[in-house]
Amino acid sequence: MTILTTDKALKQYCKTLEKAAYITVDTEFLRDKTYYAKLCLIQVSDPKKNAVAIDVIANPDLDLTPLLKIFENQKIPKVFHAGRQDLEIFWQQYETLPTPLYDTQIAAMVCGYGDQIGFDNLSQKAIGKRLDKSQQFTDWSRRPLSDKQLSYALDDVLYLVDIYEHLVKELDKRGRTSWVLEETEALLEPDLYDLPLGDIWQRLKVKSPRPKQLAVLRELAAWREQRAQEVDIPRGRILRDDILVDISFHPPAKPKDLQRVRGFPKGQEDKKLGLAIIEAAQKGVNSPKDSWPEVEKKKILPPHCQPALELLKMLLKIKAAENDVAARLIASNEDLHELAEFGENAKTTALKGWRKKIFGDDALKMLSGKIVLQLHKNQVKLKSI
Numbered sequence: 001m002t003i004l005t006t007d008k009a010l011k012q013y014c015k016t017l018e019k020a021a022y023i024t025v026d027t028e029f030l031r032d033k034t035y036y037a038k039l040c041l042i043q044v045s046d047p048k049k050n051a052v053a054i055d056v057i058a059n060p061d062l063d064l065t066p067l068l069k070i071f072e073n074q075k076i077p078k079v080f081h082a083g084r085q086d087l088e089i090f091w092q093q094y095e096t097l098p099t100p101l102y103d104t105q106i107a108a109m110v111c112g113y114g115d116q117i118g119f120d121n122l123s124q125k126a127i128g129k130r131l132d133k134s135q136q137f138t139d140w141s142r143r144p145l146s147d148k149q150l151s152y153a154l155d156d157v158l159y160l161v162d163i164y165e166h167l168v169k170e171l172d173k174r175g176r177t178s179w180v181l182e183e184t185e186a187l188l189e190p191d192l193y194d195l196p197l198g199d200i201w202q203r204l205k206v207k208s209p210r211p212k213q214l215a216v217l218r219e220l221a222a223w224r225e226q227r228a229q230e231v232d233i234p235r236g237r238i239l240r241d242d243i244l245v246d247i248s249f250h251p252p253a254k255p256k257d258l259q260r261v262r263g264f265p266k267g268q269e270d271k272k273l274g275l276a277i278i279e280a281a282q283k284g285v286n287s288p289k290d291s292w293p294e295v296e297k298k299k300i301l302p303p304h305c306q307p308a309l310e311l312l313k314m315l316l317k318i319k320a321a322e323n324d325v326a327a328r329l330i331a332s333n334e335d336l337h338e339l340a341e342f343g344e345n346a347k348t349t350a351l352k353g354w355r356k357k358i359f360g361d362d363a364l365k366m367l368s369g370k371i372v373l374q375l376h377k378n379q380v381k382l383k384s385i
Contacts, residue, residue, distance in 0.1 A: 014066035112324030216284030
């Protein structure tokens, strides 16, 4: 087991990766006590399973430039499994996103292994190997790392080599490689990892929202996010989501108003926390009306479109089974509603790319009466008219 802690060792290893057909990548990090993820290890392997653990805790000043150059090398695909959190770390700490990107969780969905399958389950199903998860909840920031910890960390990128090669063969056989690349493009949008402060409120769940209340919530959420970043603690440790939402419905003008807020820390109403909350809330209250967020009205499908929706749901199940692809990856409930109401004018990804080919085209034919669903020998099939 190889662990890298020096600039020289990392540079030498990255030199060996320059000709690699691809690399597999994983990270170990902690985030339970901080706002920003604390990166502890970066694991990398080449196709020959020359795997290393790059220890950024043992050497905080380790120069990762050689690795980041490999991440930017367009000739070398970077293989992750469910890599969104890993990518967020690389973007926030190094302002880079590894490209080209290949996510085996997405590839597994395209191959019919299920919706958002975990790495251990995929390993068992795809290559018949089970991971040792005994170190799953270990403290990766403590040093020295044990042999068991290192073995656990490296197993992820070693198994990922076999999983990747298995999925590539399966996708090539089915002609679906482009599907995976199309889906992973969404993970390479920087906005996914760096949401503007003024948009943070959109992550909060609000029942019966009103424009002015959302304006207050926008300011409260932005303040909390900024404060969490400044002191590097999870946003929920400053104030929970439900408390923030409650305050937005009853914006305080003075400290005693906060005494009526369930869950607000006792004794903090006239202290720094309370005063900051009042200031943010009043900023929202006094914001120009034309700047208030719009309340999205829940779309209600017209009654005459309900039968079409039910038929589309059935068609989606049939097409997902026929093509061995997770139904959720093909079309969401929102997509089906849009199709049922607007047909060929629907604004939905179900009418684009590979989704249109395996589902969208037949969906439009069914809606226009060119094909029907028919029960034959206890099986639902499509029949042209």
